[in-house]
Amino acid sequence: MHHAVRLLLVLISLASISIPATAGDPxxxxxxxxxxxxxxxxVALQQEGSHVHGTYLSYDGSIxxxxxxxxxxxxxxxxxxxxxxxxxxxxxxxxFMGRFDTGEWWTGGRTAGDPEAVGIDQxxxxxxxxxxxxxxxxARYDAPDQMTRAVSVIDFGENAGTIxxxxxxxxxxxxxxxxxxxxxxLHGVPGRKTDKDAVDLKLEQAGTGATLPLRxxxxxxxxxxxxxxxxxxxxxxxxxxxxxxxRPPSPEAYKLRKSARDAMRSFxxxxxxxxxxxxxxxxxxxxxxxxxxxxxxxxxxxxLQYLNGIVNRIGLMGPQEVSxxxxxxxxxxxxxxxxGRIVIAPKGTGDAMSWKFTAETVRSARDxxxxxxxxxITEAKxxxxxxxxxxxxxxxxxxxxxxxxxxxxxxxAWQIAGWASIILLAIGLGWLIARAIMMxxxxxxxEADPRAARRAFRWPLWGTVVFVVYNALVPALGLPDLATxxxxxxxxxxxxxxxxxxxxRLVDAVVDRYFTSGEGGxxxxxxxxxxxxxxxxxxxLVAAGLTYIAIQLSLPYEGVVASLSIGGLAVAFASRETLxxxxxxxxxxxxxxxxxxxxxxxGDTKGTVEHVGIRSxxxxxxxxxxxxxxxxxxxxxxxxxxGTRRFHLNSAKLPIPYDTTVPQIEALVSGVKDxxxxxxxxxxxxxxxxxxxxxxxxxxxxxxxxxxxRNGANETEIVNRLMMxxxxxxxxxxxxxxxxxxxxx
Numbered sequence: 001m002h003h004a005v006r007l008l009l010v011l012i013s014l015a016s017i018s019i020p021a022t023a024g025d026p027x028x029x030x031x032x033x034x035x036x037x038x039x040x041x042x043v044a045l046q047q048e049g050s051h052v053h054g055t056y057l058s059y060d061g062s063i064x065x066x067x068x069x070x071x072x073x074x075x076x077x078x079x080x081x082x083x084x085x086x087x088x089x090x091x092x093x094x095x096f097m098g099r100f101d102t103g104e105w106w107t108g109g110r111t112a113g114d115p116e117a118v119g120i121d122q123x124x125x126x127x128x129x130x131x132x133x134x135x136x137x138x139a140r141y142d143a144p145d146q147m148t149r150a151v152s153v154i155d156f157g158e159n160a161g162t163i164x165x166x167x168x169x170x171x172x173x174x175x176x177x178x179x180x181x182x183x184x185x186l187h188g189v190p191g192r193k194t195d196k197d198a199v200d201l202k203l204e205q206a207g208t209g210a211t212l213p214l215r216x217x218x219x220x221x222x223x224x225x226x227x228x229x230x231x232x233x234x235x236x237x238x239x240x241x242x243x244x245x246x247r248p249p250s251p252e253a254y255k256l257r258k259s260a261r262d263a264m265r266s267f268x269x270x271x272x273x274x275x276x277x278x279x280x281x282x283x284x285x286x287x288x289x290x291x292x293x294x295x296x297x298x299x300x301x302x303x304l305q306y307l308n309g310i311v312n313r314i315g316l317m318g319p320q321e322v323s324x325x326x327x328x329x330x331x332x333x334x335x336x337x338x339x340g341r342i343v344i345a346p347k348g349t350g351d352a353m354s355w356k357f358t359a360e361t362v363r364s365a366r367d368x369x370x371x372x373x374x375x376x377i378t379e380a381k382x383x384x385x386x387x388x389x390x391x392x393x394x395x396x397x398x399x400x401x402x403x404x405x406x407x408x409x410x411x412x413a414w415q416i417a418g419w420a421s422i423i424l425l426a427i428g429l430g431w432l433i434a435r436a437i438m439m440x441x442x443x444x445x446x447e448a449d450p451r452a453a454r455r456a457f458r459w460p461l462w463g464t465v466v467f468v469v470y471n472a473l474v475p476a477l478g479l480p481d482l483a484t485x486x487x488x489x490x491x492x493x494x495x496x497x498x499x500x501x502x503x504x505r506l507v508d509a510v511v512d513r514y515f516t517s518g519e520g521g522x523x524x525x526x527x528x529x530x531x532x533x534x535x536x537x538x539x540x541l542v543a544a545g546l547t548y549i550a551i552q553l554s555l556p557y558e559g560v561v562a563s564l565s566i567g568g569l570a571v572a573f574a575s576r577e578t579l580x581x582x583x584x585x586x587x588x589x590x591x592x593x594x595x596x597x598x599x600x601x602x603g604d605t606k607g608t609v610e611h612v613g614i615r616s617x618x619x620x621x622x623x624x625x626x627x628x629x630x631x632x633x634x635x636x637x638x639x640x641x642x643g644t645r646r647f648h649l650n651s652a653k654l655p656i657p658y659d660t661t662v663p664q665i666e667a668l669v670s671g672v673k674d675x676x677x678x679x680x681x682x683x684x685x686x687x688x689x690x691x692x693x694x695x696x697x698x699x700x701x702x703x704x705x706x707x708x709x710r711n712g713a714n715e716t717e718i719v720n721r722l723m724m725x726x727x728x729x730x731x732x733x734x735x736x737x738x739x740x741x742x743x744x745x
Contacts, residue, residue: 026070026089028052032096033145034108039169042145043108057148059165076100078165119381120152122222124192125199128153129216132225133186133320134381136176140251141269147172155217155224171227177248178212178233181205181240183261183323207325210239243326255281256354260332260344261324263355264317271308271383279386287347287356290363292554294492295484299362302478305388306365307357310335310342312382313375331358339371340364366480390478393418410480422473430466437461445509456505463498467491485554492552500545507534507541535613594641601640605629647683647706648715653692654701654726656735664733665691668701671729676705681718683708 028047034040034056043063045054052072054063065074065085072087084101087108095109119134121127135149150172156163163171182203190199196218203212215226228236241247254262254269263285270282279301288300314335322332331345343358385391397404397414404414411419438457446453470491479487515530549555594600598609600619607621617634619627654672656665672689676682686706693700703726707715730736 026067026093028067028072028087028089031111032108033111034106036100036106037104039166040145041148042111056145059169061165072096072098120149122153122224124190124194125216125223126186126189126191128223128225129189129201130186130318132176133179133318136173136180137319139173139176141272147176150176153224154227155219156227174233175225175227178236178240179203179214180320181210181248181324182212183320183325185321186318205240205243206323207327208239208243210242212236212240257285257356258326258354259322259324259328260355261319261322263344263357264322264332264334265319267307267357268311268316268319268383271386274384274386284354285356286362287345287359288362290359291481292485294488294552294554295481298475299481299484301386302390303362303365305386305391306369307342307361308383308385309369309391310365310372312377312385313372315378316382335368337368337371339367342368363481388478389476393476394478410482415477415479415483418477419474419479422470422477426466426470426473429469430462433469434458434462434465437465441506441509445506445513448513453509456509457502460498460502460505463494464502467495467498471495489553493549496545496548496552500541503541504538507538510534593639599642601642602629602634602637647686647708649686649704649706650719651705652703652723652726654703654730655695655698656701656730657698660699660735664735665699665701667733668729668735671733672701672703672726675722675725675729676703679707679718679722681707 028045030045032043032045034043041056041059041061043054043056045052045063047067050067052063052065052067052074055061056063059078061076061078063074063076063085065072065087070089072085072089074085075082076085085098085106086101087096087098087106089096093110096107098106098108100106119131121131131153132150135146135153138146139150147169151165151168154168154172154175156168156171183206184201184203189201190196198218199216201214201216203214205211213228213232215228216223217226218224238246254265257263257266266281267285270278270285272278273281282304283297283300286300286303288296288303291299317334329346331343333341333343335342340360341364342361344355344361345358346353347356348354394405394414401414404412404417406413408416438454438461441457441461442450442453446457474487474491511530511534515534594609596609596611599607600609605619605621605627607619607627610618610620610626612618612631616631617629619629621627654668656668669689669691673687676687676689677684683706686704688702688704690702691699692702707718
């Protein structure tokens with residue numbers, strides 16, 4: 001206890017030393033992705049001493065303020081407008097909570113990248129339109145400042161000087177919402193080599209024929225999108241939003257994947273949110289129906305990583321280049337190569353229909369990746385790569401030992417070598433870890449017989465640890481579908497058997513150690529509840545293990561369960577006696593008519609209860625035989641629980657001769673009462689001593705008394721001591737026995 005307190009004080013002292021060092025030197029310098037109620041901006045802050053200044057290009061704004069501790073107080077400035085702000089830095093320095101002086105919130109988080117590097121290309125009509133579309137697509141999510149790029153390529157006309165930055169952002173967003181309802185190929189738009197000064201486009205909505213006229217104009221050496229007037233914008237709204245009820249679709253509607261564009265958008269966006277739900281979102285874009293259930297998740301993620309690498313090499317299609325017609329059912333070929341194709345197609349019917357990358361795409365993703373691996377990643381903005389130990393290892397192998405990438409069937413040489421190494425490593429680590437766990441188990445549940453405990457746990461524990469370590473390491477190999485199925489099938493079965501075996505042994509050890517009275521036991525409980533509870537735990541353990549095996553072997557266990565339900569009536573009829581016994585065990589657990597160690601009498605059976613199981617109860621008789629009583633019969637029978645008596649009534653007859661005088665008899669009666677009263681376990685209110693009969697053999701004096709032996713007292717010894725004391729009393733009184741020897745009954 002003293003060591004624990006001392007350790008706690010040391011930890012507190014270290015924390016008190018380290019925390020001020022962090023809290024006393026907060027830094028606001030860096031780039032922040034900020035949001036407020038109706039907008040946001042990317043803000044660049046620079047701290048010099050206690051002074052902070054910064055800019056946010058989206059609104060031509062700036063920030064000036066002073067730092068006090070973790071709090072930044074100052075003003076925002078946008079032209080002639082300004083106001084107060086108060087920001088509070090989080091403990092880890094990665095985010096802040098703030099508000100305007102009007103009370104509206106303003107929050108932010110650190111982000112990578114230079115806010116000045118906005119990526120604007122206006123060398124031609126195609127480049128200007130691409131910049132606008134990319135900016136709008138980025139601004140759909142958590143980068144509202146990207147709309148600044150869209151503003152930069154828009155020509156607002158003669159009145160541009162009178163429009164505020166907020167109004168420009170609003171107009172740019174309105175125009176993008178209309179452009180986003182159309183489908184067009186950027187390569188069909190003239191590029192930087194055009195000799196025209198203006199290009200007129202008609203962007204058409206897939207499936208409806210509605211169009212959005214768009215004009216691009218050249219000013220100096222730069223190309224701009226001419227901002228349509230209000231009438232043109234209104235006409236575009238009516239035409240393009242008609243199929244969505246006159247309003248823009250929900251920004252999150254793409255996750256339903258009701259069109260090819262939604263599927264592509266859901267796929268690409270998922271990689272930016274991989275750790276916050278993106279992984280599941282990306283998996284939902286794949287048709288994994290041909291993968292076995294046991295490996296579906298792992299192989300699906302591996303296919304996503306392959307597709308990520310492929311897309312970053314072939315170039316990412318813009319969402320507006322993909323049809324968003326919800327009525328279209330024609331598959332979209334994203335990429336085609338002799339090694340395979342990347343295809344998005346509808347899956348399912350009716351409301352359950354959604355667009356997914358086809359099973360063919362998932363199946364050929366690895367071969368496609370290997371085929372395009374030599375192609376450098378495109379310079380354009382690509383998809384973030386999800387974390388992957390496999391790709392890091394493979395990249396290292398590719399750099400240091402290229403021959404190890406040689407394929408042998410479905411595996412590469414390094415995967416074969418790595419697989420063998422992982423097996424050996426799992427065996428070695430499993431042995432070391434199992435030894436450490438064994439020491440804990442022996443101390444916890446095997447102190448009574450350490451050698452027996454080690455024998456009981458050695459193999460199941462070692463097997464469990466080995467297969468757990470193996471399953472933790474093998475994903476780093478990125479094994480293909482067939483190899484993964486073999487690996488998962490074998491190790492899944494062995495792991496389940498080891499866990500069931502270990503769990504069974506552990507349950508028995510816990511019961512023996514903590515729930516069994518006697519030497520080595522620490523706790524005595526209602527053993528009916530204990531035995532039934534731990535018996536049910538064993539059954540649940542086996543059921544869970546068998547279900548896990550079925551999953552790892554991709555067995556249709558749902559069909560098995562359904563079949564059992566259909567045949568359940570026949571099974572129940574055939575096993576009605578067994579089910580009766582199981583339900584009887586439940587009744588005994590609820591009513592608890594006796595406990596382990598109670599002496600019971602039921603029918604022709606009389607003895608001590610030793611164990612209550614799921615099916616039967618074991619009773620030890622007085623002649624040391626063991627009777628097995630089915631729980632179904634026991635729960636319906638009349639049970640006399642002699643072990644629950646509050647006292648045990650005893651009686652004895654004392655025959656004395658007729659030549660005994662009345663004073664001697666009275667002294668005998670009084671003396672016997674005193675002897676009984678001296679017994680601590682006696683119940684005086686139930687003691688009676690009186691002359692009960694005058695027989696031809698003599699006078700009978702009957703003794704009746706109760707003994708409370710619930711505390712475990714030895715009743716036989718108490719009765720023997722009392723009888724000896726009565727004999728001594730008779731000798732002192734000069735009374736000789738008559739007739740039969742006194743007998744206790």
